[in-house]
Amino acid sequence: MKATGGKSVYGASVGILMLEARFPRITGDVGNALTWGFPVHYKVVKNASPDLVVRKEAEGMLPAFIEAGEELVAMGADGITTNCGFLSVFQAELSAELKVPVAASSLMQVPMINALLPPGKTCGVLTISGGTLTERHLAAANVPPGTPIGTTEGLREFTRVILDDEPEMDVAVAAQDNVDAAKRLVADNPQIGALLLECTNMVPYAAAIREAIGMPVFSMVSFIEWFQSGLAPRRFAAHGQIR
Numbered sequence: 001m002k003a004t005g006g007k008s009v010y011g012a013s014v015g016i017l018m019l020e021a022r023f024p025r026i027t028g029d030v031g032n033a034l035t036w037g038f039p040v041h042y043k044v045v046k047n048a049s050p051d052l053v054v055r056k057e058a059e060g061m062l063p064a065f066i067e068a069g070e071e072l073v074a075m076g077a078d079g080i081t082t083n084c085g086f087l088s089v090f091q092a093e094l095s096a097e098l099k100v101p102v103a104a105s106s107l108m109q110v111p112m113i114n115a116l117l118p119p120g121k122t123c124g125v126l127t128i129s130g131g132t133l134t135e136r137h138l139a140a141a142n143v144p145p146g147t148p149i150g151t152t153e154g155l156r157e158f159t160r161v162i163l164d165d166e167p168e169m170d171v172a173v174a175a176q177d178n179v180d181a182a183k184r185l186v187a188d189n190p191q192i193g194a195l196l197l198e199c200t201n202m203v204p205y206a207a208a209i210r211e212a213i214g215m216p217v218f219s220m221v222s223f224i225e226w227f228q229s230g231l232a233p234r235r236f237a238a239h240g241q242i243r
Contacts, residue, residue, distance in 0.1 A: 008076055012041050013231035014038075014040045014077060014231065015069070016031075016042050016072075017068050017081070017082040017083070019044075020046055020049060022167050023167065026171060028204030028205075031083050041072050041075055043068045043069075047061070048061050048064065049165060050084075054128065054129050057086070057137075062090055062093055066094065066098070078101075080102045080104075081103040082104050084105075084199075085105045085198035088137050088140040091108070091140050101227070106219060108141045108223070110123050110141065110143045110196055111143075122193060123195070124148040124196070126195060126197050126198060127152075127153075128199040130149060148185060148188070150188075157173040158202075183213060192215070193215060194215055195209065195215060196219070202219065
């Protein structure tokens with residue numbers, strides 16, 4: 001039996017491009033390594049602040065994201081993802097430059113979720129910043145025009161702490177912001193049959209949102225888990241050695 005080399009680090013298929021931030025990343029957050037049931041690679045993109053990426057369309061940051069992605073691939077990542085839904089604007093360029101599968105944004109799940117729903121129902125999107133989530137972001141992820149969008153923007157804790165990169169967060173209040181925003185979005189749009197969380201920092205509250213609105217909730221964690229299952233399919237005892 002022979003082993004094949006070519007990587008610097010083995011056993012982690014997914015590489016995650018991280019914004020440079022100091023706000024708390026609790027379990028469930030894409031940037032908390034305890035979230036994952038499998039190993040991942042991380043790479044912080046210098047100067048990619050939440051404010052710059054979310055409020056200013058990551059202006060001028062594409063070369064830095066490409067360089068960081070190349071480092072992750074060289075290290076051993078078989079696919080690249082990110083920790084911000086607003087990075088959908090870099091999906092095409094990252095895919096072209098990195099030469100590996102790229103899942104840049106949670107928003108990319110919307111067409112797939114829509115395909116799961118019964119006639120007359122659609123996927124709604126909950127975002128951290130409704131004021132800066134533009135048609136450019138949505139089109140880059142193939143989100144259909146007219147998709148209902150809600151936001152935690154303007155509420156008490158969550159959006160402010162993340163986008164202003166504050167070092168402390170009241171988790172209970174942040175959770176309530178997410179639940180309240182989701183309930184309002186669903187109440188205003190009865191055609192919603194499932195909800196997608198654009199922001200990767202919303203994932204710790206997905207279960208509470210699901211309980212509050214009574215419908216499926218998808219997130220960047222659900223996307224990366226699916227992504228990883230293709231990069232490193234589970235081996236089953238009876239057939240794992242067949243080629």
